[in-house]
Amino acid sequence: TYTIAEPCVDVLDKACIEECPVDCIYEGNRMLYIQPDECVDCGACEPVCPVEAIFYEDDVPDEWAEYVTANIDFFDEI
Numbered sequence: 179t180y181t182i183a184e185p186c187v188d189v190l191d192k193a194c195i196e197e198c199p200v201d202c203i204y205e206g207n208r209m210l211y212i213q214p215d216e217c218v219d220c221g222a223c224e225p226v227c228p229v230e231a232i233f234y235e236d237d238v239p240d241e242w243a244e245y246v247t248a249n250i251d252f253f254d255e256i
């Protein structure tokens with residue numbers, strides 16, 4: 179799955195939402211989140227993010243590793 183990391187916080191550009199073919203990107207209070215079970219790994223969202231907040235799960239920088247969990251937890255809570 180793809181995941182959204184810290185650069186999205188307080189930006190929420192939403193260009194990714196327009197691109198996602200399966201509509202699996204959702205809006206939280208301060209950032210957007212990718213529903214990991216719905217993401218089909220197409221990669222369409224990654225290049226359109228103006229702040230480069232989107233990464234394939236294996237490519238998330240170490241300092242933002244917690245965001246992989248945050249994306250999963252966001253959907254466990256709703």
Ligand code: SF4
Pocket residue numbers: 180197198199200201202203212216217218219220221222223224
């Ligand atoms: Fe949507 Fe594709 Fe991005 Fe997954 S990789 S969130 S399916 S646009």
